[in-house]
Amino acid sequence: MSALKIAVAGASGRMGRMLIEAIQNADDMVLAGALDVSGSPAIGTDAASFLGKPANVAIESDLAKGLANADVLIDFTRPEGTLKHAEYCAAHGIRMVIGTTGLEADHKAAIGGFAQKTAIMLAPNMSVGVNVTLKLLEMAAKSFSHGYDIEIIEAHHRHKVDAPSGTALKMGEVIADAIGVKLDDVAVYAREGITGERDPSSIGFSAIRGGDIVGDHTVLFAGIGERIEITHKSSSRVTYAHGSLRAARFLADKKTGLYDMQDVLGLK
Structure with a gap:
């Protein structure tokens, strides 16, 4: 089975870097894209340079470039950015793992709509x-x-x-x-x-x-x-990263639908 191609939103942030490190250490995944906000000093740099092992993946602000090769986008950013990302992913058949907090009822309703076009795993905590x-x-x-x-x-x-x-x-x-x-x-x-x-x-x-x-x-x-x-x-955000990768694996064979971590863990 080919490696799952993962993109990370907020790639230069604390959680973004934790996710990138976890992906780089996973045998069944590859970092395929990285996003950050326009104007970030990280734009154009290698997404894994902080690890001392470049991934040959540049951090982009343009969604088309950052998600061109991705199967799944993992997003722990802000509600406004997450909704923009979800709209793009729904239009292009890219699955999403969303760990963004601060989502209001209307945000969740919009994400539910996007989940009719692609598979989305939404949870406030990936642990x-x-x-x-x-x-x-x-x-x-x-x-x-x-x-x-x-x-x-x-x-x-x-x-x-x-x-x-x-x-x-x-x-x-x-x-x-x-x-x-x-x-x-x-x-x-x-x-x-x-x-x-x-x-x-x-x-x-x-x-x-x-x-x-x-x-x-x-x-x-x-x-x-x-x-x-x-x-x-x-005691460490690494638990969120590992849970997110588990969620991405869960979505690998899903086409559409809105899921949560209870689905991923088989607790329902």
Whole structure:
């Protein structure tokens, strides 16, 4: 079987470089394209030069050039860029793995439309451990739906621009679905001043930003006389890279459709 040809968006960023390194080390994949925003000083440079082993793939801002040889594009950029990339990929039959966070409902709806023309795997967190944690939360929420207060606490590095994190929101969605409510109807994102007693039907969110924290997430089920905490901690972005490559392999034989990491891991 021929190697899967992968392109990376945001190639000069921290996650982009982690993905490129993982692709370069994979036996069944080859780096076939690299994208970055127009005006980036990385444009025109070799995408793998930071590894000391050039890949002979230049970083491009032009989508036609950057994706000319790609089977799959892996994208961890910003919502606006991701939508532009998804539109192009849908028009040219290029599969996508999307790990971009901060996507609004209309963004997700647009991606769903693009998935009618190409195969897309969309997930706020590519970590295998996080996605197994989501399954555990689904199971736990069904048992703790009454008599337990649910709070989601997440911590990330000082440079993260959105809050709560996409992973925290996904955790909330999984829990809300499991107990038969809509997250938008029960989520509480801020508390300040005299707030009154806690609404027992709410799902609370707390966001911490500081230092170089890669990503910590804890869901607290607090009852009377006991509390249960389900926690996942990331110490390296390499877990996201490895999960992304696993997702790309999953998409290799897919023509169209919108998938998530639960599909990739066979957890549905």
